Amino acid sequence: MRKRSIMLAALILAATSSLAKAEEVTLWVRTSSGAVLQGLADKYNASHDDKVVVTQITAEQMVPKLGAAIAGGSPPDGAVLDLIYLPTFAASDSLEDVTDFVKGLPYAEALSPSHIRLATYEDRIYGLPALPDASIIAYNTELFEKAGLDPKKAPASLAEIVDYAKKIRGIGEDTYGFYFVANSGSWLIYDFLPHIWAANADVLTDDGREATIDTPAMRETIAAYRDMWSAGAVHPTSRSGNGNNAVEAFASGKVGILMTGSYIVNLLTNKYPDVKFDVAPIPGPSGGVSSFAGGDTLSLMKGISEEKKKVLLDFVEFYMQPEQQVYITKESGMPSRTDLAGEAYAQFDKRNLVAYDILANARTPYTFSSDELFVSRTGPFLNLIQGSIFGDDVDGAIAKAQDGFSKILERTNP
Amino acid sequence: MVSTPKREQARAARAEAADREPHGWLGLVFIAPSMVFIGGLFVIPLVMTAWMSFYHWPLLGRRKFIGLDNYAELLGDTQLWQSLGFTLLYTVLVTAAILVVAFPLALLVDRPLRNTGIFRTIYFMPVVIGFGAASTLWMWLLNPDSGVFSRLLLGLGIVDAAPRPLESFWPALAVVILMVVWKTAGFTMVILLTGLQSIPQEIAEAAKIDGANAFSRFRRITLPLMRNALLLALVLNITSSMLAFDQFFIITQGGPENSTISAVFSIYLASFSSYRLGYGSALSFALLVVLVAISSIQLSFMRQRPEEGR
């Protein structure tokens, strides 16, 4: 009897205190990650009094909208951002410092290292890994067989990719050897830069302050792409594509090798179970492998109230739990914690592990001008790719890019 | 200018009223609210644009005075010159296309037949739809997979494969021009129509009796008497084309290969995507100078006209 009344009192207390404190926090998410984050928020909201409200922002509009909102003094409580923008926002004092929270997590050591590195500015941490992914290649094993190639042997160098792509193109009219998204900066850093990295070269110096465009690796990679393009082995929508048709083109069975990311495995097995494919790391011009460690980071906006901060960090702890990590892996291909890989991948396709294993060799450029250098439609990187691969003047395009990078870096280096 | 006598009359009436109006200063009270708006949200921002263009002014973070650096960069910004060149090319082509379509439309609906009113309404209808809605509508029409155009062309056997006009420069430009002609020809038609209707009937009749054929009547009478309406149509079309944004932001999205980024689009990208408000202001100011120069030249043409014509 007494026990029951205590329980009742506790219940009432719990109910009233939670009623009084129920918070609603808004979280901006780019549309490409919208479904996963909405799923996580739904799970969270179902078991908590506080609510996480996910607002999806069209991917290309995320940076303009968030910038305008921060500058206008009406930012959301938090945002799930492409990790490459973290230095920009952190350096402009727009994000909440979460260093102590990160360091206090029992699994702090296991958080995706690229996410933490990009979220760190002047030794403070401004974001938490949400959805990691890594770029890889996917290839159609049926087309490999048809072209007389060994489907168990993935291309180990860019030279082999060129060779295979041409052979696959030889199969017939509407079969193409190669697909890469050539008209989107964020896709190109993801899928193109790993070739350069695999040869141990880079487009920026280690401190990110100077540009190093003109390297043998860059020239060899461009030459290989030009070779495939002029041989007609590249799918025609590659050139003007912004990524929207890439998966469909591959799933239609008309593309041999697709430059893509780790999410492809579960996406294909769920949505296009008939496609026979395998995945492999992205090779360099004459060997070696690398990858772009990409994905989304969750950041809290500067000036968030203590109560809302608590809710968002609670939400982070929630999705870091094994159960949610499995869900994240299922939906987007990779867990945010490296110590749960065994559990997260256990029930899924083993091909997922290819991307996971490559993470040790993966890189992410740390720069304060990601948008201007790489993503911008008018930026030097996109112009370099378009000009050197589809244009006539390779030397000119490289020189122009070096010049363009240097000018921007000179202006934006803090 | 067409109604100079009417304007004189109005001016006289105004003077007359003012003479009898004991409280002239009361007029200031009436116009005061509009001055607050135009001053606060037009004149001040205009001055600010000039001022901001001398700064490195990030959307987030601290601003820094850099003198003429933005303008120096602007001169060497090849992408900017390309987009300015593109904007001029688009302006010339789309203005020509609109006039070529709108003039016959105006002649067609100027005839005294019963049903011209209906046609006038129909030709004009797309004008009232916004550029945003019109652009998304045409995105769908042009879509190779589920759009009407590719289906029609395939169905009629004109093409073998669904056309993908947005994937190369000239077709992309052509379909945008087609869309803009569809959306705005009716507007120019109405302006030209006012010009046509201001031609005194007697002159045309007299020329007809003199035995002038339709073509020479058009060339000798209609065209010269419509010069002002034509110039006005030209001014309005050129100005709005130089400022085009919606159709390129939505339909071509600047592609293929950045070849269809208009001047206003590059201002948007600089200010709100790259967060460079100072550089964006310098671009705005440069565009402003170009536009005011174009409008002034055109307006001075219009002013010369009456003396010449008399």
Place this chain on the structure above:
Amino acid sequence: MRKLTTLHGRPASERLGDAALLLISLLLAIFFLMPIVWSVANSFKPAAEALANPVALFSKAFSLENYRRLEDVGAGWYVYAANSVLIALGTIVLTVLIAVPAGYGFAKFRFPGQSLIFVVVMATMMIPFQSILTPLFLILKFLGLQNNLFGLVLVYTTFQLPFSIFMMRNSFDAIPSALIEAARIDGASQWALLRRIMMPLALPGVATVAMFAFLNSWNEFLAALIFLSDQNKFTLPIMLVNVSSGIYGIIDWGALQAGITVTMFPCIVLFLALQRYYVRGLTAGAVK
């Protein structure tokens, strides 16, 4: 005179010519009308049917599913429609409230600097608002009106003012002074004069001003794109572009058609109902 010759005694060749011109007029009418008709027709088709035959005008199965799916876009289409309505109404009311007295002031009073001020007001028509968006953004931020529907109303009103003041000044100019004089002799106050005599006569001008304020604020895209960052505050054109840029890389064409239809509908209805006020505004501009 003209009419008589049309009806009687026309040679066969001329009648043939008329028929040809009618045919051309009809073909052109199809060109101008069909995109609108197709969009509306497809908005009522089920997805599968729209994909199978987008050209068909009548659907076998009339369906509202596209409109229902539009409810799931962001905050739901009715939120965006409500925002657009609020902005349009706000712009109309504010523009009329400011432009009518200003037009009256310019038309019926004489005060120092009058012509200079009027020239400045007209000159603002030459300067595009696109070129001052960046400082406007900062000013709205300063006023605490960035990402705010009312802030957008202020901006839209400002850009309607030059044309509206010009329009209203002409309307008041056209009212004969004798009429005002007579009323004044009868002892009417300034306020009564404006309200009883002037306003009714200037009403067509007000209708024109209101209609332009509606169409321009309803359809505006760039300023709304820049000044509104919160998805609950978007307007219909912004919603359309978000739908057309696709979610998960797939564009929902059916929902897009429904959105386009919702956006176009008020403009077309208003234009058909108040056509003469619209054309009046255009010709006023043409004659200036």
